[in-house]
Amino acid sequence: MAVRDHLSPFLPNHPLVDGAGPATGTGAIASAPWGSAGVLPISWAYVTLMGAEGLLEATRVAILNANYLATRLAPHYPVLYTGQNDTVAHECILDLRPITAETGVTVDDVAKRLIDYGFHAPTMSFPVAGTLMIEATESEAKAELDRFVDAMVAIRAEITAIAEGRVAHDESALHHAPHTAEDLLVTAWDRPYSREEAAYPAPALRAAKYFPPVSRIDGAYGDRNVFCSCPPLVADLD
Numbered sequence: 001m002a003v004r005d006h007l008s009p010f011l012p013n014h015p016l017v018d019g020a021g022p023a024t025g026t027g028a029i030a031s032a033p034w035g036s037a038g039v040l041p042i043s044w045a046y047v048t049l050m051g052a053e054g055l056l057e058a059t060r061v062a063i064l065n066a067n068y069l070a071t072r073l074a075p076h077y078p079v080l081y082t083g084q085n086d087t088v089a090h091e092c093i094l095d096l097r098p099i100t101a102e103t104g105v106t107v108d109d110v111a112k113r114l115i116d117y118g119f120h121a122p123t124m125s126f127p128v129a130g131t132l133m134i135e136a137t138e139s140e141a142k143a144e145l146d147r148f149v150d151a152m153v154a155i156r157a158e159i160t161a162i163a164e165g166r167v168a169h170d171e172s173a174l175h176h177a178p179h180t181a182e183d184l185l186v187t188a189w190d191r192p193y194s195r196e197e198a199a200y201p202a203p204a205l206r207a208a209k210y211f212p213p214v215s216r217i218d219g220a221y222g223d224r225n226v227f228c229s230c231p232p233l234v235a236d237l238d
Contacts, residue, residue: 058138062090065136065145072149076156080131090135094152097130103162104169107132108219110155115178116201117151118210147204154201173198178212 003011050058070079070092079086080093096107107130111121123133136145158174161167169175171192176183179198189195200206 059090061138062136065138065140066090066092066134068142068145069134069136069149073152076153080128090137092134093128094132094134095128095130096132099159100130103159105159105162105172105174106130109174109177110152110159112216113155113158113174113177113201114151115210115212116173116198117154118205118208119148119151151202167192173201176216178215180213180215181211183215 047055066088070082070088073079073092073094074086078095078098079088080095082088096105096110100106107124110132111124114121121132122135125131126133155174158172162169162172162174173179173191173193176191176198184195184199191198199209199211
């Protein structure tokens with residue numbers, strides 16, 4: 001962390017560690033000078049409870065799940081960084097860069113559309129920009145993996161519709177995703193796709209649907225212009 005001299009007195013320090021901060025700092029902000037004290041006990045408890053056999057089995061299942069996803073998704077999306085026999089390790093990386101170059105559909109579009117299917121997006125643009133890194137881990141059941149694959153295949157069909165010129169990217173459900181209840185519950189619907197296509201892209205969602213509270217935002221602008229959405233302090237005086 002780098003600050004100007006006039007802010008130095010407000011940096012945290014630690015009374016038991018020499019050089020942990022300025023001599024006139026704000027004091028300790030945690031019982032662990034260099035980070036969260038809970039990190040090591042949690043890791044120790046996990047390793048101890050799992051044991052050698054449990055850790056080995058968890059690793060095997062995580063690798064199996066990742067390769068299951070990579071195998072099923074490979075016909076629809078390029079898979080980056082495969083090894084011997086076209087296998088992956090505990091994660092698979094889908095390369096959307098060729099799709100973006102062809103159609104304009106970005107990794108953000110796919111990530112936001114996944115919310116309409118009830119999924120939080122996988123890791124975006126790491127370790128490679130324009131990709132999705134999917135880590136199924138050992139905790140996901142095959143039914144959940146299949147549900148995710150079905151969503152990604154359906155999204156690929158939406159991408160294909162853009163590639164074939166049947167719908168413009170800027171007018172697509174991908175570009176407008178995710179769809180909130182407020183987006184959908186309007187008198188005049190002026191988009192080329194239906195409300196049903198926006199909210200229920202998979203039939204099972206009619207029985208269990210998550211509606212996101214926030215629609216598409218300009219993330220880059222938000223990162224560069226931090227502001228608080230809470231009421232002003234004077235509101236407490238009213």
